[in-house]
Amino acid sequence: MTATAITLTGLGKTFGDTAAVQHLSLELAAGSFTALLGPSGCGKSTTLSMLAGLTTPDTGDIHFDGVSILELPAERRPVGLVFQKPLLFPHLSVADNVGFGMRMRGMGRRERSRQIAEMLDRVHLAGLGERRVGQLSGGQEQRIALARALVLQPKVLLLDEPFSQLDTALRTQMRALLRQLHDDSDITTVFVTHDQAEAVEVADTIALMLAGTLAGHGTPESFYTRPDTLAAARFFGVRNEIGGRVSDGRFIATNSTIHVDTDIPGVSDGDAILVIRPEAIHLGGTRSVPGTQTLGRVVAARFAGTHLVVDVEIGNQQLRVHHPAAGRPVTIGENIGVELPPEACTVFSITTP
Amino acid sequence: MTSSAVTSSGVVGSPGTVGRRLGVAVLIAGALLPLVPLLVWAFAGQWRYPALTPQQLSLRGIGLLTDPRSQIPQALLTSTLIATTVAALAVLIGYPAGRAVGLYRFRGRRAVQFLLLAPVIVPGLAAAVGLQVFFIRYHLADSATGVVLVQLIPTVPYAAIVLAAAFANLDTDYERQARALGAGSLRVLLFVTLPLMRPALLLAGLFAFLISWSEYVLTLLIGGGQVTTLPLLLFAAISSSDTTAAAALSLLIIGPPLLLILASTRLLSTRSGAVIGMGRL
Amino acid sequence: MTRTLTPATGEPSGPAALSRRSRTRRSLPQPVRICLLLAPALAVVGVFFLGGVGQALAQSFGYQPYLPGSHLSTDAYSSLWTDPAVRSSLLLTAWVAVLSTALAAVLAVVAALLIRGLGRGRGWTTGLFQANLAVPHLVGALCMLLLLSQGGLLSRLAHAAGLTATPAAFPAITNDRFGVAIIAEYVWKETPFLTVLLLAALSHGAADLEAAARVLGARARQRLRHVTLPLLAPTLAGGSILVFAFTAGSYEVPYLLGRPYPATLPVVALQYYKDTDLTSRPQAMAVAVLIAVLSGLAVAGYLLVVSRLSRRVL
Numbered sequence: 001m002t003a004t005a006i007t008l009t010g011l012g013k014t015f016g017d018t019a020a021v022q023h024l025s026l027e028l029a030a031g032s033f034t035a036l037l038g039p040s041g042c043g044k045s046t047t048l049s050m051l052a053g054l055t056t057p058d059t060g061d062i063h064f065d066g067v068s069i070l071e072l073p074a075e076r077r078p079v080g081l082v083f084q085k086p087l088l089f090p091h092l093s094v095a096d097n098v099g100f101g102m103r104m105r106g107m108g109r110r111e112r113s114r115q116i117a118e119m120l121d122r123v124h125l126a127g128l129g130e131r132r133v134g135q136l137s138g139g140q141e142q143r144i145a146l147a148r149a150l151v152l153q154p155k156v157l158l159l160d161e162p163f164s165q166l167d168t169a170l171r172t173q174m175r176a177l178l179r180q181l182h183d184d185s186d187i188t189t190v191f192v193t194h195d196q197a198e199a200v201e202v203a204d205t206i207a208l209m210l211a212g213t214l215a216g217h218g219t220p221e222s223f224y225t226r227p228d229t230l231a232a233a234r235f236f237g238v239r240n241e242i243g244g245r246v247s248d249g250r251f252i253a254t255n256s257t258i259h260v261d262t263d264i265p266g267v268s269d270g271d272a273i274l275v276i277r278p279e280a281i282h283l284g285g286t287r288s289v290p291g292t293q294t295l296g297r298v299v300a301a302r303f304a305g306t307h308l309v310v311d312v313e314i315g316n317q318q319l320r321v322h323h324p325a326a327g328r329p330v331t332i333g334e335n336i337g338v339e340l341p342p343e344a345c346t347v348f349s350i351t352t353p
Numbered sequence: 354m355t356s357s358a359v360t361s362s363g364v365v366g367s368p369g370t371v372g373r374r375l376g377v378a379v380l381i382a383g384a385l386l387p388l389v390p391l392l393v394w395a396f397a398g399q400w401r402y403p404a405l406t407p408q409q410l411s412l413r414g415i416g417l418l419t420d421p422r423s424q425i426p427q428a429l430l431t432s433t434l435i436a437t438t439v440a441a442l443a444v445l446i447g448y449p450a451g452r453a454v455g456l457y458r459f460r461g462r463r464a465v466q467f468l469l470l471a472p473v474i475v476p477g478l479a480a481a482v483g484l485q486v487f488f489i490r491y492h493l494a495d496s497a498t499g500v501v502l503v504q505l506i507p508t509v510p511y512a513a514i515v516l517a518a519a520f521a522n523l524d525t526d527y528e529r530q531a532r533a534l535g536a537g538s539l540r541v542l543l544f545v546t547l548p549l550m551r552p553a554l555l556l557a558g559l560f561a562f563l564i565s566w567s568e569y570v571l572t573l574l575i576g577g578g579q580v581t582t583l584p585l586l587l588f589a590a591i592s593s594s595d596t597t598a599a600a601a602l603s604l605l606i607i608g609p610p611l612l613l614i615l616a617s618t619r620l621l622s623t624r625s626g627a628v629i630g631m632g633r634l
Numbered sequence: 635m636t637r638t639l640t641p642a643t644g645e646p647s648g649p650a651a652l653s654r655r656s657r658t659r660r661s662l663p664q665p666v667r668i669c670l671l672l673a674p675a676l677a678v679v680g681v682f683f684l685g686g687v688g689q690a691l692a693q694s695f696g697y698q699p700y701l702p703g704s705h706l707s708t709d710a711y712s713s714l715w716t717d718p719a720v721r722s723s724l725l726l727t728a729w730v731a732v733l734s735t736a737l738a739a740v741l742a743v744v745a746a747l748l749i750r751g752l753g754r755g756r757g758w759t760t761g762l763f764q765a766n767l768a769v770p771h772l773v774g775a776l777c778m779l780l781l782l783s784q785g786g787l788l789s790r791l792a793h794a795a796g797l798t799a800t801p802a803a804f805p806a807i808t809n810d811r812f813g814v815a816i817i818a819e820y821v822w823k824e825t826p827f828l829t830v831l832l833l834a835a836l837s838h839g840a841a842d843l844e845a846a847a848r849v850l851g852a853r854a855r856q857r858l859r860h861v862t863l864p865l866l867a868p869t870l871a872g873g874s875i876l877v878f879a880f881t882a883g884s885y886e887v888p889y890l891l892g893r894p895y896p897a898t899l900p901v902v903a904l905q906y907y908k909d910t911d912l913t914s915r916p917q918a919m920a921v922a923v924l925i926a927v928l929s930g931l932a933v934a935g936y937l938l939v940v941s942r943l944s945r946r947v948l
Contacts, residue, residue: 052849074848087846091864100860101850148850376748377759384766387822390780390787391773402785402801403793450675453668463937465672471933472683474876476883476900479926480686482907482918486699487689502682509678567770570885570904584772584886591776591890600780603773610768615761 003031003186004064004078004155006051011060013046020046022212024060028205031186033179035203037193039235043212044192048158051190052081064155075104080149080187082159086141088133094120094144095129101152119151122184123177139170143177150181157182157189164193175202196236208232224277230348233275240281240319242274251347256315257294260340262347271350278322280344283310283330285337293339301330312338394600414601424581425602432582433609435497436565439504443561444554446505447512451557454513455520469510469517477506481574488575495579503575504568508561515560519553559617563610687926694919710916720921722896730813730898731882734820739874741821742828743866747858749829750836760833763826771823775890778819783808808891813898815891820884824877828870835869836862872940879932883925899925 011024021043028034036044049055051062053074061068069077088097096103098119099112120126123143128136136144142162149157159178163171179202182189193199199206200220208216208223216223216232227233230241244253247269251260260274285293296314307322310330319338323330330336394400398411417423454465472480481503485494493499523546531545547554569584576585583606590599662670689699694711698704714720749759769777781787789804798804807814840862847861888898897905899921906918 054845054848075851075853077849079849081846081849083842083846085842087842089843089847089861089864091867100847100852104847104851104853104856104860152850373748373751376744377752377755380745380748381759381762383822384762384826387774387777387781388769391777394780403790405787405790405794446674446678449671449673453671457664457668459665459668465676466937467933468676468679468684470937471930472679474879474883474933474936475683475687475926475929476885478885478900478903479690479883479922479929480683482686482903482922483689483691483693484682484686486693490700505678506682506686509675513675563768567772569772570900584770587772587776588886588890591772591779596780599776603776606773607769610770611765614764614768 004188005030005066006156006188006190007063007066008047008051009061009063011047011050011062012058013043013050013055014058019212021050021057024209024213026207026214026217028188028190028207030065031188033182033189033191033202033204035191035193035199035206036209037196037199037206037235038209038215039194042209044209045160047209048081048160048190048192051156051158052079053077078155080152080154080157082142082145082149082157082162084161084164086138086145088141088144088148090133092133093129094125094131094133094136097133097144098129098148098151100148105152115151119147122150122181123147138166139174142166142174146178146181150185150187153185154187157187158192159190160192161194162191163198164195171198178202208235210235225344226346227275230273230275233346233348238275238277240276240278242276242317242319244272244274246270246272246347246349251345253315253317256317258314258317258340259294260345260347261342262345263342267347267349272347273350274345274347276319276340276345278309278320279307280341281312281319281321282339282341283312283321283323283336284328284339293337295335296338298330298332298334298336301332312336314338391600391603394596395604397597397600400596411597414597417598418601418605423598424586425583425605428581428583428586429605431497431580432566432584435501435504435580435582436562438501439508439565440558440562442501442505443508443512444516444558446509447514447557448516448554450510450513451516452520455517455523456525469513472506472510473514477503477568477571478574480506481571485574494575495577497576497580499575500572500580500582503571504565506571507568508564511564512557512561515557516550516553519550519556523549555617559613562613566610567606687923690919690922690926694916694923696916710920714917714920714924717917719895719897719902723899723902726813726892726896727882727898730816730820730888731878734817734824734881735874735878737817737821738824738828738877739870741825742832742873743863743870745825745829746832746836746866747862750833760830763829766823766826767830769823771819771884772886772890774819774823775887778815778822778891779808782815782818809893811893811896813888813892816888816898819887819891820877820881824881828873828877831869831873832866835866840865868939872936875932875936875939879929879936882932883929 006026006028008024008026011021012019013021024043024047036047038044046055050057053069053072057070061070063069064078088094089100092100095113095116098116102112102115116129117126120129123146125140125143125147128140133141145162162178163174166174175198178189178191191199191203200223203220205218206216206220206223207214208228210231215235216228218226218228222228223232223236227236227238242253242256242258244251244258246252246262246267249262251258251262251272251274253259253274258274262274294314296312296319298310299313299318300309300311301323302309303325304322305325307325308330310321310323312319312321321338393407395414396410396412397407398409398413400407400409418425421427450465450469453459454462454469484503488494488499488503493502527545527549528541531541536544567584568582569588572580572582572585573588576582578585583602587599587602587606590602593599693699695706695708696704696710697706745763749756752759779786783789784801784804784806786808789798789801792798792804807818809815843861843865844857847857852860882898883900884898885900885904888901892898892901894901894905903918903921903925906914906921909915909918
C-alpha cells in the first residue's frame with residue numbers, strides 16, 4: 001500500500017468571535033510522522049478535528065493525494081483518530097472494541113477475530129480480548145484505542161495528545177510503540193502535542209502552530225538551529241534576543257558591543273533581531289575577537305544539574321548562558337569572553353515577526 | 354462537557370433540522386396541553402359544552418382562594434406549616450445517615466441503601482394502614498403532629514439519599530485542614546461542612562417539602578379528615594361539580610412548588626441523587 | 635519541628651502534639667461512629683416504615699392490637715386468592731403500570747435524543763420538563779379529566795371539527811375499564827422525569843464516544859444502536875423500575891380517573907380498609923402487604939441494576 005500525502009490549503013475555522021484556525025497551509029509528505037506542536041488554544045486540536053471530519057472548515061480545503069476529501073463525512077474518511085482519553089466503549093469487551101470498526105463495515109466474525117488477535121499482538125496485549133474495559137490500566141486502554149484505529153488500516157493516523165494522561169515512564173514506552181507501529185506500516189501520522197520535548201523525540205518533522213496559524217515547519221533540528229520565525233524561536237525556549245542592525249552581512253547590536261558576521265540568506269539590511277540559544281554561547285578566554293567574541297561580566301550563576309545557568313552582562317544587554325557544569329569554573333563578577341558562533345545565531349529582520 | 358477539544362469542536366448531528374424542531378415542538382405542546390383547560394377553567398364563570406372558550410369569565414374561583422369560608426386559606430396555612438416542619442425534620446434526621454452512607458464503606462451498606470430507598474418507593478399507605486391503630490391509641494391521629502410524623506416515612510430516607518450523594522462528592526480534606534488549624538468538631542461542622550453542603554441541604558429540604566406538600570393518602574389516613582391540607586381540599590373539590598373551584602385551587606397548589614423548582618434549577622445537577630424521587634411527585 | 639515538654643503535665647506540646655490531641659479526641663472506633671450516625675434515620679425507618687408494614691402483616695393474619703380474643707389465620711390471604719376483585723385488580727394494576735412505563739420510556743428516549751441536539755433551546759426545554767415535576771399527580775388527574783372526559787377540551791375540539799355531535803359520541807376514556815386516562819396521566823408526568831434522567835446520563839461523555847464511533851466508520855443509525863442506546867440502557871432500566879413502582883402504587887390517580895371496579899391494588903386496599911365490616915380489615919392489610927412486597931422487589935431490582943454504574947451512592 002502506498003502512503004498518502006496530505007495537503008491543507010488556507011484552512012480556517014471560527015467559533016463565535018475567536019478564530020481557532022486561520023490561513024493554515026501545510027503539506028505533509030506521504031508516510032511522514034509529523035508532530036503538530038503548539039501551546040493550548042493554538043488550534044491544533046481543531047485542525048485535527050477538521051482532518052477527521054468532525055468539524056467542517058469555514059474556509060480552505062484538505063487533499064489526500066491531490067483529491068479533496070471535504071465532501072466526505074467523518075465516517076467515510078480513511079482516517080484513524082486516537083483521542084486524549086481512550087474513549088473505549090464501556091459496554092463492550094476489549095476484543096469487541098478493537099473489532100468495532102470492522103463490524104460497522106460488515107466484516108464477518110471469523111475474519112474479525114483473526115485481525116483482532118493479530119492487532120492485539122502487535123500492541124503487546126495478546127490474550128486480553130475477553131477483558132472488560134473497566135479492568136484495564138491507562139496504558140493498556142490507550143494501546144487498545146490505538147489497536148482499534150490501526151486495525152482498519154487507515155491511510156492517515158491522527159493522535160490528539162494521546163499520552164498526556166499517562167505518567168512519564170509509560171509515556172516513553174508508548175512513544176516507542178507508536179514509532180514502531182508507524183515504521184512497520186508507513187501510515188502518514190499526525191501527532192498533536194503541546195510538549196516540545198515529546199515532539200522532538202518522536203517526530204520526523206514538526207509543524208509549529210501559534211495563534212491558529214503555521215509558525216514553522218521542518219525537522220526538529222531546524223527549530224533549534226534555524227527557527228523559521230521569531231515566535232517559533234521563542235516557543236522553543238530562546239530568550240536571548242539582541243536588537244540591532246544588519247549592514248553588509250554583519251549584525252551590529254544596538255546597546256552592546258556585540259558584532260556577529262551573519263550569512264543567513266534573505267536577511268536584508270536594516271533593523272533586525274538576533275537570537276541565540278543559551279547552550280550555544282561559549283564562555284571562556286579573555287580576549288575580544290571581532291565578529292564572534294566579546295567581553296562580558298558575570299552577574300549570576302546557578303547550578304542546574306547538567307549545566308550552570310549563567311547570566312552575563314555585555315553593555316546594556318543581558319544574555320543567559322547554559323555553561324557545561326564540567327567546564328571552566330565561573331565566578332560572579334569576573335569579566336569573561338563571550339563567544340556567539342555565527343552558525344548558531346539566527347537573525348530576523350524586524351519586518352518579519 | 355466533552356473531554357477533548359477534538360470532539361467539542363465538532364458537532365455530532367446538526368441541531369437545526371426541520372424534523373428535530375418539529376419533534377421538539379410536539380413535545381412542548383404535549384407537555385403544556387393538559388395544563389391549558391386547567392388554566393382556563395380557573396377563570397371560567399360559565400363554560401358549557403361545546404364551547405371552546407368560556408361563555409363567561411369570572412374571578413370567583415380566584416376569589417375562593419382568599420375566602421375563609423372555602424377553607425382554602427386555612428388549608429394553605431396548614432399545608433405550609435406541615436411541609437416546612439417535615440422538610441426541616443427530614444434534613445435534620447437524614448443528615449447523619451447521609452454522611453455515613455456517603456463517606457464510609459461498611460459492611461451492611463447495601464442493606465442500609467435498601468432500607469433508605471424502600472420507604473421512598475413503597476407506597477406510604479402500606480405502612481400507614483398498619484400504623485393507624487397505634488396512632489389512634491397514642492392520640493396522634495387526627496392531629497397535625499401525627500401527620501408530620503407519618504410524612505417522615507418517605508422524606509427522611511429521601512433526604513438521607515440526597516445528602517449521601519453530596520457527601521460522596523465532599524472532600525474531607527477541608528475538614529482535616531480545619532482541624533489541623535485548631536478548630537473543634539462543632540466549629541468544623543458550622544464553618545466548614547455545612548457551608549460546603551449548603552446546596553445539597555437546600556435540595557434535600559426542597560424535595561422533602563414538595564413530597565409533603567403534595568401528599569394525600571398519608572394525610573387522609575392519619576389526619577382522619579381533621580387535618581385539612583390543600584390536597585385534601587382539592588380531592589373534595591374534584592369530586593364535587595365545582596370545576597372552577599378545583600381549577601383555581603390547583604393553581605394555588607402548583608404555585609409554591611413551581612417557584613421553588615425554578616429557583617433551584619441550578620441545584621438540580623445530575624449527580625445530586627435527587628432525581629430518584631422526582632417521579633413520585 | 636521542635637517538641638517541648640510542658641513541665642507540669644509532662645504532656646508533649648507543639649505542632650506534632652496538636653494533631654495527636656485531635657486524633658485522640660476521635661476516640662470512637664469507626665463502626666460505633668457509623669452506627670450512631672445511622673441511628674436517627676434508621677430509627678424512623680424502623681419504627682414507622684418497617685413497623686407499619688410489619689403491623690399490616692400481623693393484622694393481615696388477624697392480629698388485632700388492643701382488642702382481646704383475636705385468632706390468627708391465613709383466611710385473608712386465601713380469600714384474596716379467590717377474590718375476583720383482587721384478581722382483576724392485579725391484572726389492571728399490571729396493565730396500567732407496564733403500559734405507562736413502556737410508553738413513558740419510549741417517549742423519554744425520543745425526547746432526550748431530540749432535546750440534546752438542540753442548540754440554544756435546550757436550556758428552557760429542560761426547564762419546562764423540570765417545571766412539570768412541580769405539578770402534583772392530583773392536579774394532573776384533574777387536568778386529564780378536563781382534557782379527556784366526554785365534556786372535556788378534546789371532545790369539544792372534536793365537536794368543533796365536526797367529528798362528534800354530542801358529548802356521548804366522544805369515546806369514554808376517563809373512568810373506563812382500561813384505565814386510558816390513568817395511563818395518560820402517568821405518561822404525561824413520568825416522561826419528563828425519565829427524560830431528565832436520560833439527559834443527565836447522556837451528558838456524561840456520550841458525545842465523545844459517538845465521535846469516536848463516527849471516526850471508526852459508524853453511520854448515524856449505527857451509532858444510535860451500538861453506542862447511544864447501550865449507554866442509556868442502565869439509566870433507562872433503573873428509571874423504568876422506579877416509574878413502574880410509582881405507577882403501581884399510586885392512589886389518587888386511579889381513584890379519580892378510574893372505576894371502583896376494576897380498580898388498582900392501592901384503591902382496593904383502601905376500599906377494604908374503609909369498609910365498616912371489620913372482617914374486611916385483614917383483607918385490606920393483606921393487600922397492603924402484597925403492595926409492599928411487590929414494590930420492595932422493585933427496589934431490590936433497581937439497586938441491582940444501578941449497582942453497575944460506578945460512583946453512584948444510590
